[in-house]
Amino acid sequence: MSSRLVMKFGGTSVADLERIRRVGRLVAAEVRAGHKVAVVVSAMSGKTNELVAWTDQAGPAADGLPPSDDEYDVVVASGEQVTAGLLAMTLRNMGVPARSWLGWQIPIISDDAHGRARIDDIPAEALGAAVDSGQVAVIAGFQGVTSDGRITTLGRGGSDTSAVAVAAALKAIRCDIYTDVDGVYTTDPRIEERARRIPKISYEEMLEMASLGAKVLQTRSVELAMAQHVPVRVLSSFVEPGEADPANTGTIVCDEEEIVEKRIVSGVAYSRDEARITLLGLPDHPGVSKAIFSRLADAGVNVDMIVQSRSRNAEIANMDFTVGRRDAARAVELMNALKDELGFEEVRLDEAVAKVSVIGIGMRSHVGVAQSMFTALADKGVNIQAISTSEIKISVLIDAAYTELAVRALHGAYGLDQV
Amino acid sequence: MSSRLVMKFGGTSVADLERIRRVGRLVAAEVRAGHKVAVVVSAMSGKTNELVAWTDQAGPAADGLPPSDDEYDVVVASGEQVTAGLLAMTLRNMGVPARSWLGWQIPIISDDAHGRARIDDIPAEALGAAVDSGQVAVIAGFQGVTSDGRITTLGRGGSDTSAVAVAAALKAIRCDIYTDVDGVYTTDPRIEERARRIPKISYEEMLEMASLGAKVLQTRSVELAMAQHVPVRVLSSFVEPGEADPANTGTIVCDEEEIVEKRIVSGVAYSRDEARITLLGLPDHPGVSKAIFSRLADAGVNVDMIVQSRSRNAEIANMDFTVGRRDAARAVELMNALKDELGFEEVRLDEAVAKVSVIGIGMRSHVGVAQSMFTALADKGVNIQAISTSEIKISVLIDAAYTELAVRALHGAYGLDQV
Numbered sequence: 001m002s003s004r005l006v007m008k009f010g011g012t013s014v015a016d017l018e019r020i021r022r023v024g025r026l027v028a029a030e031v032r033a034g035h036k037v038a039v040v041v042s043a044m045s046g047k048t049n050e051l052v053a054w055t056d057q058a059g060p061a062a063d064g065l066p067p068s069d070d071e072y073d074v075v076v077a078s079g080e081q082v083t084a085g086l087l088a089m090t091l092r093n094m095g096v097p098a099r100s101w102l103g104w105q106i107p108i109i110s111d112d113a114h115g116r117a118r119i120d121d122i123p124a125e126a127l128g129a130a131v132d133s134g135q136v137a138v139i140a141g142f143q144g145v146t147s148d149g150r151i152t153t154l155g156r157g158g159s160d161t162s163a164v165a166v167a168a169a170l171k172a173i174r175c176d177i178y179t180d181v182d183g184v185y186t187t188d189p190r191i192e193e194r195a196r197r198i199p200k201i202s203y204e205e206m207l208e209m210a211s212l213g214a215k216v217l218q219t220r221s222v223e224l225a226m227a228q229h230v231p232v233r234v235l236s237s238f239v240e241p242g243e244a245d246p247a248n249t250g251t252i253v254c255d256e257e258e259i260v261e262k263r264i265v266s267g268v269a270y271s272r273d274e275a276r277i278t279l280l281g282l283p284d285h286p287g288v289s290k291a292i293f294s295r296l297a298d299a300g301v302n303v304d305m306i307v308q309s310r311s312r313n314a315e316i317a318n319m320d321f322t323v324g325r326r327d328a329a330r331a332v333e334l335m336n337a338l339k340d341e342l343g344f345e346e347v348r349l350d351e352a353v354a355k356v357s358v359i360g361i362g363m364r365s366h367v368g369v370a371q372s373m374f375t376a377l378a379d380k381g382v383n384i385q386a387i388s389t390s391e392i393k394i395s396v397l398i399d400a401a402y403t404e405l406a407v408r409a410l411h412g413a414y415g416l417d418q419v
Numbered sequence: 420m421s422s423r424l425v426m427k428f429g430g431t432s433v434a435d436l437e438r439i440r441r442v443g444r445l446v447a448a449e450v451r452a453g454h455k456v457a458v459v460v461s462a463m464s465g466k467t468n469e470l471v472a473w474t475d476q477a478g479p480a481a482d483g484l485p486p487s488d489d490e491y492d493v494v495v496a497s498g499e500q501v502t503a504g505l506l507a508m509t510l511r512n513m514g515v516p517a518r519s520w521l522g523w524q525i526p527i528i529s530d531d532a533h534g535r536a537r538i539d540d541i542p543a544e545a546l547g548a549a550v551d552s553g554q555v556a557v558i559a560g561f562q563g564v565t566s567d568g569r570i571t572t573l574g575r576g577g578s579d580t581s582a583v584a585v586a587a588a589l590k591a592i593r594c595d596i597y598t599d600v601d602g603v604y605t606t607d608p609r610i611e612e613r614a615r616r617i618p619k620i621s622y623e624e625m626l627e628m629a630s631l632g633a634k635v636l637q638t639r640s641v642e643l644a645m646a647q648h649v650p651v652r653v654l655s656s657f658v659e660p661g662e663a664d665p666a667n668t669g670t671i672v673c674d675e676e677e678i679v680e681k682r683i684v685s686g687v688a689y690s691r692d693e694a695r696i697t698l699l700g701l702p703d704h705p706g707v708s709k710a711i712f713s714r715l716a717d718a719g720v721n722v723d724m725i726v727q728s729r730s731r732n733a734e735i736a737n738m739d740f741t742v743g744r745r746d747a748a749r750a751v752e753l754m755n756a757l758k759d760e761l762g763f764e765e766v767r768l769d770e771a772v773a774k775v776s777v778i779g780i781g782m783r784s785h786v787g788v789a790q791s792m793f794t795a796l797a798d799k800g801v802n803i804q805a806i807s808t809s810e811i812k813i814s815v816l817i818d819a820a821y822t823e824l825a826v827r828a829l830h831g832a833y834g835l836d837q838v
Binding site (some may be wrong): 017020051054055057058059060061062064065066068070071072073074075077078079081082084085086088089090092093094095097099100102104105149151 | 436439470473474476477478479480481482483484485487489490491492493494496497498500501503504505507508509511512513514516518519521523524568570
């Protein structure tokens with residue numbers, strides 16, 4: 001039995017017919033290589049935005065009527081439908097048997113959380129039989145169908161999730177995510193030109209990279225791949241098949257056990273989407289922390305790092321914590337509402353901060369990683385405002401102006417510059 | 420039980436969100452008037468052309484593969500899907516309960532003649548129940564689904580057919596076709612400014628009007644309405660509800676029996692889409708006509724009028740016939756291939772001809788209609804090249820330069836100028 005393979009192409013890879021033909025050539029090459037192929041496609045670049053703009057103009061449902069999220073999905077899901085049909089036509093034009101599959105045709109059954117639905121089940125018998133017969137299945141990504149037959153969408157970036165879920169349902173050997181970069185890098189090449197492509201990375205590391213700002217794969221799709229043990233490969237769609245093979249083997253995201261040589265640090269990530277909030281002169285008595293963080297949690301504000309700094313007067317402390325920048329104003333408002341109750345002096349907001357992280361599964365079995373991080377930063381005069389750690393990463397909060405300097409210093413300190 | 424009503428809006432009526440809101444107001448007015456409403460919509464003006472252009476760029480299927488008409492339908496049907504979702508959202512925004520229904524959701528079951536499918540069945544229980552509950556059903560026109568779950572389209576203008584078929588399935592009191600004109604006119608108002616809107620016209624007359632060039636309703640939709648006894652009303656979507664009522668009652672197309680006052684002539688139609696082909700010096704012996712017209716029929720060329728004119732030498736005749744202009748070159752080619760076999764002298768093509776017709780169910784019980792037609796044309800010096808008749812129409816072929824003159828002369832001769 002030859003092996004099933006899932007390939008996924010995002011909006012910029014299918015932006016026009018010329019690019020769709022290049023996608024067709026990449027698919028045809030995998031068919032010639034003996035794979036049974038399912039392809040998941042996004043809407044043509046820009047189309048989703050056009051459709052979303054129209055739904056904005058249509059306006060929200062009036063009071064007393066159900067919200068229009070279901071109809072939003074009907075409109076927006078049409079974008080992927082168009083690409084699926086066009087790629088199927090293009091493949092047939094190249095002599096490759098193909099047909100399109102829409103979410104409701106497979107079906108990709110989801111819950112009814114319109115606009116951000118989660119996939120419940122993909123009964124893939126018919127799809128698998130079609131694929132095994134040698135007919136490429138061109139699947140409209142990003143969409144599903146409820147058990148009572150309404151169209152859903154999986155939320156922005158949902159096509160990655162569609163692709164991984166289809167790969168799991170088809171028991172595919174791999175899910176290849178074609179994108180506009182040729183893999184996952186040790187750090188952002190725009191900051192450090194010596195950044196290198198990582199040939200293999202574990203799901204856990206990829207999740208830390210993604211959530212910390214390396215926007216290559218949707219977090220949800222990586223979580224799903226990890227749960228279903230689907231190997232994912234990230235690679236560029238902007239090459240011709242057969243051309244420049246070593247440059248387009250991409251990055252494999254897989255189980256930790258499959259990575260023989262575990263580096264202590266695999267990559268350096270950063271995020272400027274941070275805001276630091278400081279509560280000055282906070283009386284230190286039991287229940288204060290609980291009051292602060294439960295208020296934030298109730299309002300849906302995610303808190304990342306927390307630092308409590310005791311002043312010389314041991315009964316007065318300062319409390320620092322960080323939130324995502326879009327939650328900053330809301331968090332300040334919530335804190336000001338607590339001011340009298342808790343009796344602190346002032347709330348301060350600092351948005352000129354960045355979070356820089358080193359990530360690596362090798363940390364699990366190595367000590368001294370944090371030490372060398374702090375040393376490298378101190379050598380460059382970078383002041384650390386807060387620290388948070390997990391089993392496989394260490395993050396520090398710093399003045400945003402030092403972001404590039406810190407990233408480059410750490411990239412060098414852990415030997416990531418060396419091929 | 421309040422009455423079910425089907426409303427249909429074409430592409431220019433839903434070209435942007437402002438126009439979709441006007442459609443929403445027209446629908447809301449019918450809901451307020453107590454109707455249970457299903458609305459059939461076309462794609463936003465221009466969208467179908469954009470989608471078709473993409474499918475052209477994708478190219479035909481390679482030899483040995485099935486044609487891509489099925490995928491063409493997947494791409495093109497997305498246009499109506501977008502409009503259906505947007506109108507449902509717009510109605511909810513106005514406080515009117517609504518939901519979209521795609522072809523596969525109702526389902527509108529069709530055969531698998533992709534690109535020009537015919538509707539087989541519309542099981543309308545669920546749709547009818549939704550409509551009766553007070554929820555406006557916004558139906559994507561132009562599309563169906565095969566019994567094995569592939570999307571089909573009904574061919575250009577198929578949304579009219581969708582609307583009539585849905586009206587029949589719902590046993591609606593009427594199917595209102597909103598368009599960019601406010602009804603069917605006694606003739607083309609661009610030619611005769613005294614043309615008047617016809618309040619009521621029979622299906623048979625409408626079919627003659629439509630096939631003769633009055634492009635208001637798709638012929639197929641009128642045939643279906645006639646077969647299913649669905650009253651159809653043609654009216655303008657470019658008015659506000661409640662505004663200018665006498666100007667927007669439109670034209671009712673219905674069974675002949677429902678028209679009390681049957682005019683002898685209801686309208687004057689014309690078509691410039693004609694070509695006359697002449698075979699000069701045709702030996703007159705049995706089997707000649709059969710050879711000519713079976714050759715044309717085999718090639719799918721429709722012949723309309725035929726005139727055989729005997730010359731003084733009784734064994735040599737000329738043969739004239741007319742075909743649609745797009746078939747003209749092909750017909751000439753077919754005739755030239757017959758030249759030696761039949762032994763005629765020459766094939767001539769004249770595309771500077773027009774067909775002008777008077778139409779009216781009253782002709783069935785009146786004599787002298789043709790006589791007054793020929794008199795009116797002779798008075799203006801218009802030469803008649805050929806004549807064809809049916810029970811309810813008389814058509815003449817004339818020099819195209821006289822088209823407007825002839826239309827105005829006939830419009831006056833049958834008293835259609837008078838209110």
